[in-house]
Amino acid sequence: MTTMDPLVHVRSVQKTLNVPLVQDSLIKAGLNQSGLAERLKVSREAVSKWLAAETFPSPDKLLRMGMILGLSFEQLVTRSHSLATPVVFFRKKANRKTRDEHLENARETGELLKRLVPYLPKLELTRPPVLKNPTGDYDYVQRVASQVREEMGLADKPVIEFSDLIEKFVQLQAVIVPALWGERQHHGNALNIFLPDSQTTWVFLNLDSSVVDFKFWMAHELGHSLAPDLTNDDGEDFADSFAQGLLYPEAHAAKLSNELRAVHGIAPRIARIREEATKHVISLYTIGRAVEEYEKARGIPPTDFGQKSGFMGAVTNFTKACPTVAQHLFKNPPPEPATYVASAHSAFESPFFEALGRFCKREQGSEHFIHRVLGVSMADAKALSGELVK
Amino acid sequence: MNGVRQVVLLDSNAYFRLGNSIRPLLQQPFGSSPQYSLYVLAELDNEYASSIRLRNKFEWLNELEYRNDRRVKRYVLRGKDAKDAATAFSFLRAYADEHEINVSPEDLKALAAGFVKGLPIVTDDGGMVQVADANGIECWSAVKLLRIMETVGRINMAKVVEILEYWQYENDLPAPLHRLRLLFKEYFGQDCPI
Numbered sequence: 001m002t003t004m005d006p007l008v009h010v011r012s013v014q015k016t017l018n019v020p021l022v023q024d025s026l027i028k029a030g031l032n033q034s035g036l037a038e039r040l041k042v043s044r045e046a047v048s049k050w051l052a053a054e055t056f057p058s059p060d061k062l063l064r065m066g067m068i069l070g071l072s073f074e075q076l077v078t079r080s081h082s083l084a085t086p087v088v089f090f091r092k093k094a095n096r097k098t099r100d101e102h103l104e105n106a107r108e109t110g111e112l113l114k115r116l117v118p119y120l121p122k123l124e125l126t127r128p129p130v131l132k133n134p135t136g137d138y139d140y141v142q143r144v145a146s147q148v149r150e151e152m153g154l155a156d157k158p159v160i161e162f163s164d165l166i167e168k169f170v171q172l173q174a175v176i177v178p179a180l181w182g183e184r185q186h187h188g189n190a191l192n193i194f195l196p197d198s199q200t201t202w203v204f205l206n207l208d209s210s211v212v213d214f215k216f217w218m219a220h221e222l223g224h225s226l227a228p229d230l231t232n233d234d235g236e237d238f239a240d241s242f243a244q245g246l247l248y249p250e251a252h253a254a255k256l257s258n259e260l261r262a263v264h265g266i267a268p269r270i271a272r273i274r275e276e277a278t279k280h281v282i283s284l285y286t287i288g289r290a291v292e293e294y295e296k297a298r299g300i301p302p303t304d305f306g307q308k309s310g311f312m313g314a315v316t317n318f319t320k321a322c323p324t325v326a327q328h329l330f331k332n333p334p335p336e337p338a339t340y341v342a343s344a345h346s347a348f349e350s351p352f353f354e355a356l357g358r359f360c361k362r363e364q365g366s367e368h369f370i371h372r373v374l375g376v377s378m379a380d381a382k383a384l385s386g387e388l389v390k
Numbered sequence: 391m392n393g394v395r396q397v398v399l400l401d402s403n404a405y406f407r408l409g410n411s412i413r414p415l416l417q418q419p420f421g422s423s424p425q426y427s428l429y430v431l432a433e434l435d436n437e438y439a440s441s442i443r444l445r446n447k448f449e450w451l452n453e454l455e456y457r458n459d460r461r462v463k464r465y466v467l468r469g470k471d472a473k474d475a476a477t478a479f480s481f482l483r484a485y486a487d488e489h490e491i492n493v494s495p496e497d498l499k500a501l502a503a504g505f506v507k508g509l510p511i512v513t514d515d516g517g518m519v520q521v522a523d524a525n526g527i528e529c530w531s532a533v534k535l536l537r538i539m540e541t542v543g544r545i546n547m548a549k550v551v552e553i554l555e556y557w558q559y560e561n562d563l564p565a566p567l568h569r570l571r572l573l574f575k576e577y578f579g580q581d582c583p584i
Contacts, residue, residue, distance in 0.1 A: 058524075059481070059485050059524045059525050060524065060525045060526035062481060063478060063481040063482070063505070063525050063526075064526075066477055066478075066480075066481055067474060067477060067478060067506075070477065071477070072476075072477050072480040072481075073480040073481045073483070073484040074480060074484075077484070108487075111487065115490060334442065363492060364492065364516050364517070365491070365492035365493065365515065365516050365517040366492055367492070368492035368493050368494045368497070368517055369492040371494045372494065372495070377437060377440050377441035377443070377444065378402070378437060378441070378444075378494055378496070379437075379441040379443040379444040379447065380441060380443055382443075383443055
């Protein structure tokens with residue numbers, strides 16, 4: 001198979017010192033340019049040229065300047081990238097500190113992924129169609145979900161399978177990255193990164209999540225891939241609604257809403273929702289939300305199925321009782337590297353490990369790269385690298 | 391104690407390569423001027439605990455003898471040193487990213503610790519050495535450490551040969567064989583026994 005030319009990828013970064021901050025920090029440190037030059041064992045002229053942006057310090061002098069002035073690289077240096085910053089789809093509502101760390105890590109992952117792009121199998125020259133003006137409006141989302149089901153040839157199919165979702169990812173030219181991140185909370189189980197310069201989408205999915213959550217996250221990330229221009233909370237809301245509409249569309253929600261109202265008592269209603277969840281291999285929560293939103297949109301009084309008394313407990317119990325995707329795919333997780341790599345290709349039709357294999361064959365120390373991109377231990381990264389260069 | 395004390399940090403791989411061949415590796419200082427004292431970083435045990443593969447490959451690490459050896463020779467930075475190391479880490483990471491050098495955050499933290507405290511780090515990792523060289527941080531190869539240990543009588547030549555053969559048997563040479571031979575010749579002034 002032909003690959004994109006690795007030489008096409010050239011990274012160029014323009015760096016300058018943050019001069020006002022340097023000058024302010026010099027004052028705080030009780031130093032002038034001569035004093036700084038003396039501490040750094042360079043001439044005063046050299047420092048003067050750095051501050052006039054005529055030259056830039058060598059890495060070792062820059063590091064020492066940062067230590068003397070108490071400034072991190074990000075504070076001391078202003079960078080203008082020639083390549084666009086990765087777009088990370090991420091909900092803003094999370095705890096701020098966690099959010100900032102997660103976002104920073106995800107952007108870093110995006111920067112690393114840029115290095116894999118040249119090794120991907122040749123991509124289509126055209127970008128697949130995306131939604132024009134996506135919104136979170138109920139009717140709009142239902143129309144989109146219905147259209148996507150039709151395009152996928154699933155208009156009359158009541159239950160969407162994993163393979164249907166994977167096929168749609170392939171059509172959208174998204175690269176699925178099957179990750180083994182252990183158990184994580186909600187939004188930590190999937191990550192969607194769009195690289196504007198190469199127009200590539202990378203979708204990380206945590207195989208250590210339960211099959212019902214995994215299916216939802218797949219559909220959610222599909223929503224992002226269809227609406228790449230919708231970012232932040234609007235993008236997250238759209239992706240959530242789209243996933244729900246795709247996996248459990250209005251017709252299902254309407255039928256279930258009627259059935260639930262005909263049943264008396266919370267427990268039997270939850271039991272009925274559980275039957276639907278089992279049939280569709282999705283969470284009780286997804287179904288409950290689909291019913292609520294349908295009733296709200298159509299002006300129907302909300303059905304009580306124990307949202308304040310027992311429903312969330314049932315959601316948790318049902319999810320816990322479901323196997324994880326890793327348990328489903330591999331008999332005894334964690335899998336051996338060869339099994340892991342093979343499953344990415346066979347179960348997800350993903351070119352990820354193919355590209356990573358090419359990268360490993362050309363690059364020194366690729367285990368460090370794997371360690372950072374996939375979030376696995378160094379030992380696992382080494383084993384994986386060894387498998388990929390075979 | 392005679393002379394100056396020279397603390398030397400070992401990266402994880404250097405410890406994995408030497409820890410069960412020279413016993414105890416860490417607790418017994420060697421040399422007199424300076425007197426060398428080896429340490430590992432606290433991250434080593436976290437890395438080991440989180441990896442099934444490492445636990446399988448280096449079962450000996452979990453034995454009491456080795457746990458005790460590491461317990462008192464775990465290098466931890468605190469207060470201003472920890473803050474300075476975080477600052478240094480930001481520069482090293484930016485350099486590695488810009489030059490597309492494959493090196494893990496844990497390794498960069500080891501280099502940052504070495505830089506802040508002015509300590510050499512024993513590593514044979516190509517990426518770490520590249521980042522260290524560019525930023526004026528001192529790195530030693532495992533072969534250099536063996537030579538120092540042999541020179542001051544901490545180990546003898548037979549032990550050096552045994553270690554080299556063990557690395558070869560385990561398919562865990564610190565460098566490709568041709569480079570290892572050059573390195574050995576450079577430090578020991580004689581042909582490499584493997």
